[in-house]
Amino acid sequence: MYLTQTKAKLQLGQALVLRIDPRKVTHHAGSKFPLSKTIEQKLKGFPKLIRKGASQLCTRYHPFVLDDDALPSLIPVELLEKDRRVKDLLFSNHYSDSLWYRSLLTELTTKGKTRHKGIKITSQDELNKFFETYVWELVASMRRDGYVERAGSDTGTAFILSSGVLVKSASADHRFLVARNLGVGEFPLTVMGVCRGWLESTGTTIEHIGPALKNIAERYR
Numbered sequence: 001m002y003l004t005q006t007k008a009k010l011q012l013g014q015a016l017v018l019r020i021d022p023r024k025v026t027h028h029a030g031s032k033f034p035l036s037k038t039i040e041q042k043l044k045g046f047p048k049l050i051r052k053g054a055s056q057l058c059t060r061y062h063p064f065v066l067d068d069d070a071l072p073s074l075i076p077v078e079l080l081e082k083d084r085r086v087k088d089l090l091f092s093n094h095y096s097d098s099l100w101y102r103s104l105l106t107e108l109t110t111k112g113k114t115r116h117k118g119i120k121i122t123s124q125d126e127l128n129k130f131f132e133t134y135v136w137e138l139v140a141s142m143r144r145d146g147y148v149e150r151a152g153s154d155t156g157t158a159f160i161l162s163s164g165v166l167v168k169s170a171s172a173d174h175r176f177l178v179a180r181n182l183g184v185g186e187f188p189l190t191v192m193g194v195c196r197g198w199l200e201s202t203g204t205t206i207e208h209i210g211p212a213l214k215n216i217a218e219r220y221r
């Protein structure tokens with residue numbers, strides 16, 4: 001049976017949410033819709049409307065069980081530009097001294113605007129407010145309370161490789177990296193897909209995959 005990511009979430013629910021130690025997740029796989037990215041790249045010479053349409057269709061019906069070679073080349077977490085900026089922020093005396101702040105300020109100065117996800121920033125006052133009320137408060141909260149789930153915030157995602165290795169994928173990267181660098185011991189990641197080789201190695205089916213997912217979570221605590 002063809003199982004999409006959406007159907008897997010409905011069918012498996014909270015069993016897909018693994019609470020792990022972020023320091024034990026060592027690599028990043030990029031997009032949580034890897035096949036959509038692949039399709040968009042293969043259609044590079046086609047009009048944007050066709051590329052985006054095909055990519056969006058694939059995203060809507062993206063499979064949960066992936067071929068073992070479906071994920072792109074993995075990147076060590078420590079080599080991510082986001083990780084470099086988070087590390088630098090945590091060691092900065094003030095957010096305005098950080099690489100992250102300065103990079104957004106440069107973009108704001110040259111383009112007249114910048115953004116972080118859905119947050120549009122059009123002035124230095126707005127940039128300062130973003131760091132004071134979003135970034136700095138996130139860091140302070142993590143230091144004080146560890147990771148606290150909040151309604152409406154996006155959830156970090158992950159894939160399970162054929163070897164059983166858990167790798168991070170897109171969504172909540174900055175929160176994940178702040179938690180990882182502060183030594184926060186527990187962070188939730190929602191499994192967006194598993195490689196076929198791992199699923200077959202468990203000797204079970206998607207419907208009864210809960211215990212196997214629990215074993216993965218225990219290995220990463």
